[in-house]
Amino acid sequence: MTSGLSTPSRPQYADDLDLLVEAAKAAGREAMTYFRNDVKIWWKNEGTSPVTAADHAANDVLKHRLLSARPDYGWLSEESEDSAERLSRHAVFIVDPIDGTRAFMAGKDTWVVSAAVTMGGLPVAGVLYAPALDELYVATADGLVEKNGEPLALAGHKPGEPIRISAADDMVKALRAPVNAQLERMSRIPSLAYRLAMIADGRLDATLVKPNAHDWDLAAADLILRNAGGRLTNLAGEALLYNTPIPRHNVLVAADAGLHRAILAAFPGGTH
Numbered sequence: 001m002t003s004g005l006s007t008p009s010r011p012q013y014a015d016d017l018d019l020l021v022e023a024a025k026a027a028g029r030e031a032m033t034y035f036r037n038d039v040k041i042w043w044k045n046e047g048t049s050p051v052t053a054a055d056h057a058a059n060d061v062l063k064h065r066l067l068s069a070r071p072d073y074g075w076l077s078e079e080s081e082d083s084a085e086r087l088s089r090h091a092v093f094i095v096d097p098i099d100g101t102r103a104f105m106a107g108k109d110t111w112v113v114s115a116a117v118t119m120g121g122l123p124v125a126g127v128l129y130a131p132a133l134d135e136l137y138v139a140t141a142d143g144l145v146e147k148n149g150e151p152l153a154l155a156g157h158k159p160g161e162p163i164r165i166s167a168a169d170d171m172v173k174a175l176r177a178p179v180n181a182q183l184e185r186m187s188r189i190p191s192l193a194y195r196l197a198m199i200a201d202g203r204l205d206a207t208l209v210k211p212n213a214h215d216w217d218l219a220a221a222d223l224i225l226r227n228a229g230g231r232l233t234n235l236a237g238e239a240l241l242y243n244t245p246i247p248r249h250n251v252l253v254a255a256d257a258g259l260h261r262a263i264l265a266a267f268p269g270g271t272h
Helices: 010-034 053-069 084-088 099-104 167-174 194-198 215-228 255-268
Strands: 040-046 048-054 074-077 089-097 112-119 122-129 137-138 145-147 163-165 183-185 206-209 230-234 251-256
Touching: 010 053, 010 089, 010 112, 010 137, 010 206, 048 053, 048 099, 053 074, 053 089, 053 112, 074 084, 074 215, 089 099, 089 194, 089 215, 112 194, 112 215, 122 194, 122 215, 137 194, 137 215, 145 183, 145 194, 145 215, 163 206, 194 206, 194 215, 194 230, 194 251, 206 255, 215 230, 251 255
Parallel strands: 074 089, 163 183
Antiparallel strands: 040 048, 089 112, 112 122, 122 137, 137 145, 206 251, 230 251
């Protein structure tokens, strides 16, 4: 992929995707210099959420590369102080320099650099890059979705097959019949973005998301999942809107599109 000026036949978000890929790979390389090393750790959100020197270093790489190329775009990142200025920008970068910091700290491979461009509150280009696994997911608003250069398309969950789910115990236990009898519990992946990617590439069928997931956890993965044939919604079955004044969300349900309605109906408060 190569960056350049957009033309009438090449929408802006296609050039933005090239830029996101280059920046995510650079941030991933930076994070890998800290991976499985003695990395400095801080705790935020009253000591409940870890952040490492690698998160900050990867964030610096993303911010420099992306905003240098698109100075008129807004910026929303887990590791940057939020500013209301982004609300006045039509196009906004939404990034998480390391989604899955706990996995990163534990030396596990399942963490990603997440980067998206939203326009009018909707993701139009998204990248997830898992440097330790050498996996690259990309998607754009025209329907493109690939993993390592190969198109993704969910085959669809077949009735009677086990429902492979990765989510917190209390949320899984809340699912009602008949869905609860079909569940096959999979290991929980700390990176929400990577869990959504695993649905997009068919390794999982569903996940449930606790309240307080933020835009940076979701924006890139949402587009990837949707283009692959999955759905991510709130309990009312509504798609998510990004770059709002409070960029976090309540309980969410993600699944293969054919299975999503059943999962939603089986969860307390979900639409039937």
